[in-house]
Amino acid sequence: MEEGRMLSAMLYGVEDIRILETDIPRIGSGEVLIKNKISSTCGTDVKNFKRGYPLLKPPHPYGHEFSGIISAVGKGVKGFREGDRVAVHNSAPCNCCSFCKKGLHSMCSDITFNRGSYAEYVRVPETIVRQNMFLLDDSVSDKTASLLEPFACAVYGIESSPIRLGDIVVVNGAGPIGLMFARLAVRKGAKVIVTDLLQNRLDLAEKLGVHQTLNLTGIDDTAKAVRSLTEDSLGADIVIEATGLIDVWNTSVQMVRKGGFVLLFGGTKSGSVLEVDATLLHYSQITIKGVFHTTPRHVMTAMELLKMGIISGEDFIQNEYALPDLEKAIREHASGAVIKNAIVYGE
Secondary structure, three states, X not given: OOOOEEEEEEEEEOOEEEEEEEEOOOOOOOOEEEEEEEEEOOHHHHHHHHHOEOOEOOXXXXXXXXXXXXXXXXXXXXXXXXXXXXXXXXXXXXXXXXXXHOOOHHHOOOOEEOOOOOEOEEEEOHHHHXXXXXXXXXXOOHHHHOOHHHHHHHHHHHHOOOOOOOOEEEEEOOOHHHHHHHXXXXXXXXXXXXXXXXXXXXXXXXXXXXXXXXXXXXXXOHHHHHHOOOHHHOOEEEEXXXXXXXXXXXXXXXXXXXXXXXXXXXXXXXXXXXXXXXXXXHHOOOEEEEOOOOOHHHXXXXXXXXXXXXXXXXXXXXXXXXXXXXXXXXXXXXXXXXXXXXXXXXX
């Protein structure tokens, strides 16, 4: 087992990232120690940095997307050994609580979250090792493997949406998750329209195969603009919200046709309130569904889709930084100049 010191990031408060020298984690039975190769930046990391996170009290370990090489294996671990390349999700359900027994694994009352991926080494808890850690072959790069966690969330969201062949699907927000939603919807045979305020994001959406993009810059009535792109301006069959902005949650509901489906995925600021016209909801028979996080089945599915090359780290990750430059990477992500950045670790 590795012993000694390492660099790791801690978030001490709003816009207060500190790179510290800490002990390399010691692992217990059923756990593994990963020598990090890639940590990718995430919209949730940006929100944590900019405004804090209601479920976490600083200071706390920072980051949750990564891939690497197993440095040490705890007693009782099966199927993995030192030197294996792996993709690792950041959570796993308990499979014992009432929600898990009902199949609602993303609602688990005792879910294990593993934070602290901006570090040279990462300890992976036993529940994640058993459920949501995967061996990598040469078909999946370290960059692509680091996308497992957000991609699994998009897979869960797409499978929660009743998309049929030929449906018009609108994705509001062309950040990493929105682009993943769009790519999956295209592969499901939908006609996909993506909206955003940043043209570089919309350009990538077009590269990923969407049928139409709409830059909302300067458009006052975004719902009307989107509906105008649908047959007789009736609205989309499916609308997916992927920005985490409550105003977009509200306008997404106005973009769907009668009998349509709205998926609200982007996490909003604490205290946000969704306002829905009850007459519209009732007489138009609109279905509105919120979706949070993902499940082991969808993590497994996401891993298979990464092996199939459905998305690539080369498309989603633009720039590379060393760990001491993490704040620069996060701020660049926050600016919208890139889709994601990567923290890269030496040998």
